[in-house]
Amino acid sequence: MSVGAAVRRVRAYGGQFLLLAVLTLVVTLLISGVPRLVNRLAEQGLRAQLSAEAPARRDISYASGVVTATSQRTAMGAAVERFDALAREMPPQVRSAVDERWYSVETRPARVVGPDLAARNLLVDLGLRSVPDVQGAGTLVEGAWPSETYVPGRPIEVALDVDVAGKLNLRTGSQLRIGDADDKGNLSDAAPMVVAGLFRPADRANGIWDGLPQLLRVTDPVGDGEPSIVVGVVAQSALNKRAAEGWAVQSTWRYRLGVDTIDARHLDRMIDGLQQLQRGKPSDLTVTLGVDVPLRAFAAQIDAARTLLAVIAAGVLATLAGLIVLAASLAIRRRRSEFVLLRARGGAATAGARRSLAEAVLVVPVAAVLGWWLGTLFPGTPDPTTPYAIAATVLVTLALPLATLVVPANAAARRDLVRVRPSARRLTVEVSLLLLAGLAAVLLRRRGLTLGEVDPLLVSVPVLLAVAAAVLALRAYPWPLLLVSRLAAGTRGSVAFLGTARAGRSAVAAPLVVVVLAIGTAAFCAVVAAGVDASRDRAAEQIVPADAVIRGERFAPDTVDELGRLPGVQAVTPVLRVADERLAVDELGTDARVAQTTVLLVDGSGLAAVARESAVDLQVPAALRAARPGPGPLPAIVSPAVAADLTKAGLDDSAFVSVQSQRYEFRVAGTEDGFPLLPANASRFVILPWQALPARNTTPVPTSLLVAGDSLDAEALRHAGDAGQERYQRDGTVTGRERPLGVTVDTRADVRRDLGNGGANGVLAFGFVAGAVGGTVLGLLAIAFTVLAGARARGQVLSRLRTLGLSRRQWRGLLLVELAPLVGVSVLTGALVGAALPLLLNPVLGLSAFTSGVPVRAAFEPGLVAAVLALGAVALGFAVAVEALNNRRLRLGEVLRLGEES
Structure with a gap:
């Protein structure tokens, strides 16, 4: 078997191999590109959610108690040692996500008095804080930063934010005294203090200023007669000296996780690391973190979105697999006489399969590599999907030789009739399929699933239910058509009688299953999207059962x-x-x-x-x-x-x-x-x-x-x-x-908008749009295959009828009557499957993460019914157009002259 001969056959049947190559390209493109795009959307959603939070929510903060120094180590030296040790003790996944970090040592706020404060009758408590690198984060407006050189007897030098100083009537050189105050306001152990300088932050968003109480604002008094609280910057040497003299100090260490350092694909590991960090914290420290709350909320959304995407992907890939099988079967049927002749000349039973394999090897791997490469052009981080692409390529390559072995070699076989009484073997297979689909659905509801993982049972249930529904439709729809055909036999004209008679006897088992899969996937996406949207409306009404709510x-x-x-x-x-x-x-x-x-x-x-x-x-x-x-x-x-x-x-x-x-x-x-x-x-x-x-x-x-x-x-x-x-x-x-x-004011419109924006909503919307559009397009393509599967038999009948005087208008009417039941049954069955799947799957998909906890219910809106009717009309028009183009290409007169297998 020469390569040249295989190349010539590929060129001779170029249209059939082009179709197979395009389907292969689409499969590997989806396997390679869609995970990248999903990861990209997940990363964007996580960045948007973290950016919407206050930066301090991303801090992991350790704080010691307010203690008096009891060792020879300086307060700042002990803080530095602990600063590095705490970072080393973090779980690796948390430590790698730390983007910025700071530490500080401060005294507890103590009463401060002075002439400038007394001029405005201000009651102020001042805390002294030493923060490394603060001079690089601030710009001096007046005076100088506190000196690091300790001079005995010199007043404590403090630097204040210029706006804070203005509110307190303080300026460079203001003389103060600081100490503990009793109930009458008298100071004990007072120490002299001077405002050495005033500064302004170079960037107010810099996390160095976020310690509590903040350096850049005055904390208002909590009640009448209570002091305002202010924090000033002092030199490390001065703070060490005060701690050595017995002043109580507190150390804080803050590690801020970066917005771009948290991987959306490994949120579970990050959340586990944060839990481990809380459980393993030192006994003498308190740890505060708030980033786990938005991370958990986003993880719940992304797990639900990925689970839904697995269902949609199963439907799309199953449809593509069905289309590939149909393409291979059509290609082999067109070449049936070639393989019959090959056997008649002494070829082995597998000779045709070897010939088809050689041809598929020339086409399918090239298309698969091209599709994979196109998928790598999608933005986003790749997933390890190479084994799936290789497996898909192997299966598609084997589709053509397997179809060669399966398609009967008897050229005279009639395949245009459906047996009203199916064989025992076929009936057993169909009943077994129905039982398997029902059992899988029951097991899925009882067992549940782990969100975020590709569950084999979850991805198989929609496919099994769609196939089972298609089998039921195949068994049911010929009966009413036969009845209509008998009624039409008593009317004038042949169009209705012939059209319904042929529609009731058409053999379209495999194509109809593929159409149901495709339309079911599209309908599922539309129904779930409508359900999520309606549930968000209910959630907004649950949170704000009015136009606005004022909370205080x-x-x-x-x-x-x-x-x-x-x-x-x-x-x-x-x-x-x-x-x-x-x-x-x-x-x-x-x-x-x-x-x-x-x-x-x-x-x-x-x-x-x-x-x-x-x-x-x-x-x-x-x-x-x-x-x-x-x-x-x-x-x-x-x-x-x-x-x-x-x-x-x-x-x-x-x-x-x-x-x-x-x-x-x-x-x-x-x-x-x-x-x-x-x-x-x-x-x-x-x-x-x-x-x-x-x-x-x-x-x-x-x-x-x-x-x-x-x-x-x-x-x-x-x-x-x-x-x-x-x-x-x-x-x-x-x-x-x-x-x-x-007070806080929330409007229902704002709450509803927030529920639909941010988080993993981008991934969810992508799944809905991709599933609905992809299912619709593949459904139309499957309908084209369904039409082409019986095109030759219809062409022969139409050729004979045209010679008997059938007009062109009657010919189009006959096509419409014959194809309308097939298209209508496939679209309607697919729509019913898509509408029924949410009733089964919604309880296990976890979509309430997108609706503020409100359960998602399937929403059957009139717009969805109108969309199904419109899709049916478009599909019918598309089917008639495909049939007309195919008949024009075949030239019906030649079909009649050359015979049944032309």
């Missing part, structure tokens, strides 16, 4: 009226939330011995009005809406866990809970799995009707305010909320000493 500490009661007078505000209702309350048996507070519970007070009718004005689909329980003041316990809506505990304790008809120092009796009037303003995973809560509270000496005040309106001004809402907090603190029954924190 406590608001004055008149804040509701003040908000109602703002432009655009249509309705306002108060909400009070108290976390971790203990339930009681009686009004005296006897502990009910059940777990702590979150308490929520809502005005039932007010909440319903705000939700209605905000166009939020919120069904407020009737027990909360209809409650009115009266004797007896309050009707309460509780979570199932609380209801079970109260029933077990015999308190479901009467229990007590404390709200803002007042104890209220309630009874269980209903249960709910969740409620707005509570986290999606909240399992213990009690909701009381605010409007039904009994009169007491003090009335509850809201901690949140729900606002409904059009074109709300978030800044105006924030200002009104802050003013309400200040009025409560000033005029409330119990005047608080601590200054309240500023």
Whole structure:
């Protein structure tokens, strides 16, 4: 078997080998390029999420206690030794991600006095901090940096941020004294101090300034009569001297993880390293880190996205595999007479397979290498997918010789009829396939899966279900067509009768399976995407069941009226939330011995009005809406866990809970799995009707305010909320000493936008788009194969009918009638499979990581139904166009003259 002869045959059948080469190229391109693109999107999402966090959230901070020096080592020297030792003790994956690091030693804040402070009657506590390299991070504005040369009797030299000094009325040369203050403000062990210089940070974002308390700001007093807290920079020698004299000092070491140093592919190892670091911390230090929280959230999203991508990839690759099998089968059927002649001349049974193998070796590996190379041009870090590409290339190369062995060599065989009564062998195979698909689906639901891993059962279940659905469709759809054909036989004209008769007898088993796989993958992506989108809407309504929510500490009661007078505000209702309350048996507070519970007070009718004005689909329980003041316990809506505990304790008809120092009796009037303003995973809560509270000496005040309106001004809402907090603190029954924190204003639109942006949403969106587009395109290609599979038989029939007087218009009608059932059944079956898969797979995909914990439910929107109908129409038009082009290429007159196998 010469290579030259194989090359000549490849050239002679160039179209068939080109199709096989293109499919091979697409397979290896996907295997090589898609993981790179996914890794790229994951890295971008992780960088965006980490960048959105405050830089200090990426710090691993160690802090010693406030201690007095007890050894001969200097305070700074001990800090340096510990600085390097802590870095060496970190797990390797954490240590390699550290991008910046700092350490400092500081004294605890002590009272500082001086003429410049007294001029403005300022009460200030000053901490002294020594930070290496601070001079390189700051620019002197006045004076000089504190001298490292220690001179006995010289005042302590301190440098201050220029803005901090301005707020404290301090300047270069200001004379101060520092020491411990008693209750009357008298200093003990006071030491002289002088402001040596003022500096300005070269970059305020530099992490060297992020130690707490911060060097660049004045920490406001926490209450009336309390001092402001300031930190100044001192020389290392001065701090060592003060520590040696017995001043209590504290050392801190901070290691900041870089945004670009954390590998999105190995988040699990990074999170495990952070856990190991916390467990293995030295006993004399406290460790603080916040980066594990965003990393865990992103890891949950990326695991869910990768699991979904595995399902989509299984559908796409299975479709491509089916197309390759179809291409190989069509190619061999066109050359059946060649292989029959080869056997007739004395060739062995495997002679045709060897010839096909030689031809495939000339085409498939070259296409595979080209596809792999094109995939390497995609941006992103590669995955170790080379073995998969090699395996795919080998399988595609063997497809052609295997098809040569499988395709019957009998040239006179009829293959255009479907047996109404299938053989026992085929029936056994089909029943076994159905049972296997059902068993796999049940096992997947019962066993679950580990997110982020390619589970063989997970990727096989969608394919098995699609194939099983295609088998059922093949068994079912000829029967109604035969009935329609019999009815059409009694009508005038031959188009309907002949078209339905041929459609009911077409042999399209393998092509129909491939079409169902492709359309099912596209429909699955569309349905899950719609479900995620709808679940995000529900999550936004769960977090903000209004147009906006103002959250704070406590608001004055008149804040509701003040908000109602703002432009655009249509309705306002108060909400009070108290976390971790203990339930009681009686009004005296006897502990009910059940777990702590979150308490929520809502005005039932007010909440319903705000939700209605905000166009939020919120069904407020009737027990909360209809409650009115009266004797007896309050009707309460509780979570199932609380209801079970109260029933077990015999308190479901009467229990007590404390709200803002007042104890209220309630009874269980209903249960709910969740409620707005509570986290999606909240399992213990009690909701009381605010409007039904009994009169007491003090009335509850809201901690949140729900606002409904059009074109709300978030800044105006924030200002009104802050003013309400200040009025409560000033005029409330119990005047608080601590200054309240500023309120936060969240709009439902902003929350909804945040849920759809950032994190691993880029990977998820890529999976949806790629699956929907790829499935649709491959589905149309599979329909083309389905049409071509029976094109020659249809061409012969049409040739004879044209000679009998069939017009061109009737010919097109006959094509349409014959192909419409096939296309309609394949598209409809694929759409049903795609719509059913989310019902099975959603509980195990973990997509709630993208919806703030709200479970994702399949969403059947009218737009999806319209899309399926449009796809069916496009597919039918495409099928008719392919058939027409093929008939024009075959020239129907020649088909009739040359015979069945022309």
